[in-house]
Amino acid sequence: MTQHASPPRDSTGKVQSADGAPAWRGLMARADVRTLSLLGVLAALIVIGGITKPDEFLDTRNLQLVLTQASVIGVVTVGMTFVIISGGIDLSVGAIVALASVWATTVATQEYGFAGILFTAVIVGVGCGLVNGVLIAYGGMVPFIATLAMLASARGLALQITDGKTQIVTIPSVLDLGERDAYVLGIPPLVMVFAVVTIIGWLVLNRTTFGRRSVAVGGNAEAARLAGIDVRRQRLYLYLLSGLCCGIAAFLLIILSGSGQNTNGNLYELDAIAAAIIGGTLLTGGRGTIVGSVLGVLIFTTITNIFALNNLQSDVQQIAKGAIIVAAVLVQRRTASTT
């Protein structure tokens, strides 16, 4: 629990240690230990997979499969990480993905082809993010409540649009992106999008004022305000960013499943929050890394993959998943506190 103490910060939100010298070295080292312990968990999983199912698990196609399955939730998690770092929460991500994916696959939208689908998915995501952001930043609503309301309404609207029907995508240029022929150097396009979003997310968080402001707002909003940061506007942008990520994820999901359904994105909010948390992001805000979150997503996807390859049933999968979340966080705490 020692990590909860917020070190003093300078005006840009950079952390300083007690003697005034930059404390980033110490933080960096600690972050590295966290990341290393996550890599350790992932490596352990790979060993388990390799021993139990050597032929099926250690296979290029399986690597492509795991990364593809991680892409949709991965993109959502990058957005979620920013929101959590700033001390907020976004419970509406799954519902936004559902709404964006059905809005983008209606008969009317599909008439506009590839661009229409992409545009609609992204704009619906950003639009929902905007509503969340305005309600939270300027309406003074608690993020938990505002995004819970968005969850309910977006799911309802998605159901109203689809009428419960599965909307099948018939645009070849969209469907082709999910086929093996579209792989470039063996990398599926979905995975490329995931990688690009991850890299941009990392750059924004670590190399821009926007990123430093996000951390500052999460660490101590009042101090950030006194330091001259427009906390409200920063919050608005963060929910917009999360919405944007949901829109992109919805487009990926449309490519992957070749359809839009109001049940899409079921419990994404929990998966994304869990991945961010085991990735070392503090639920109270002020700390977190994109790399950790992405590793969290990869750990979950790899577990699912190993279980499926070993033909374990859903009951066992769920029990083990819970146990692994606890184990991963405990291992992380131990390694982090011993340094």
Next chain:
Amino acid sequence: MPELTSRRGLLFGTAAIGAGALLVGCTSNESSDEPAANDQPAADDKPGKEVTIGFAGPQADHGWLNAINDNAKSQAKKYSDVTLEITEGSNDTAAQIGQIETLINKKVDVLVVLPADGKALTQVGLKAMRAGIPVINLDRIFNTPQAYRCWIGGDNYGMGLNAGHYIGEKLKDKADAKVIELAGLDNLELTKQRTQGFDDALKNYPNIKKVARQAAEFTVESGQAKMAQLLQAQSKFDALWNHDDDQGVGALRAIEQAGRDDFLMVGGAGALSAFQAIKQDSGVLKATVLYPPTMAASAIDLARALGQGKGVGGMAEFEIPASITLYSAVVDKTNVDRYMSTGFK
């Protein structure tokens, strides 16, 4: 500077309104298809005594339930002597109880109830029966036969059985045949029943072994994810049974993405997209086992016969039966045209 901001604001504002207008135009999912129903009413077609039928179902949040509502409505419309009082669908037990009580207070002649949860709604079924309103219990069964006059519904065990027999007959001459199963939501009893039926049918074919089973969640997304894993786990197998055509859309997508076509696939439920794929016969999907939504149309027929004090056409009995379990027919290329109109989206 303020001028610049306002111009930028204007620009963004206009863009936002334009995008909004375009998006709102894109919510339409209009299609003018008539919902399907069979053309053989239980009692005769001639107008008889006026009957008011109350219909309460769950929220139509997926294709099959949507088809249930459409079937009930269109069947009721066929009869000039039937008035249908249909409630807003709800998955909330308390809300559904309230709706059924309202229908009881309105003194409808017959109730047709598809409960969100059969066990939880037993009491209100009993209440209706005691109030002298006979209840047709649709599909999800009440706890006690006292709560309904007639139960009509699908056969989950039979779905598995028929899928297993169909696959068994196709593979009976193949030594060491391998079969895999993509099940539905494992939390539901019906999924267990389907799997049980499938396993029991396969016992008749000693040369066939079920090598893998994974449970999806009746959604396209989960169907794609679980099927992709199954395909990676099993480099070679001969047949696949998928419990549900909705998740089958995702499963077929995964099969296509993996470039596999060396097995036969049987679906479940009877979605339009599955029928179309079976008719086209260009992919792995060769058949699907029905869980017919036309049961809602049959329930309206039964309710009308009950209200008019008639029996079922084609049967010698004076009264309608107490229980009707529908047959889970296998639809393949040979009979798909006959069922095409019953396919749901």
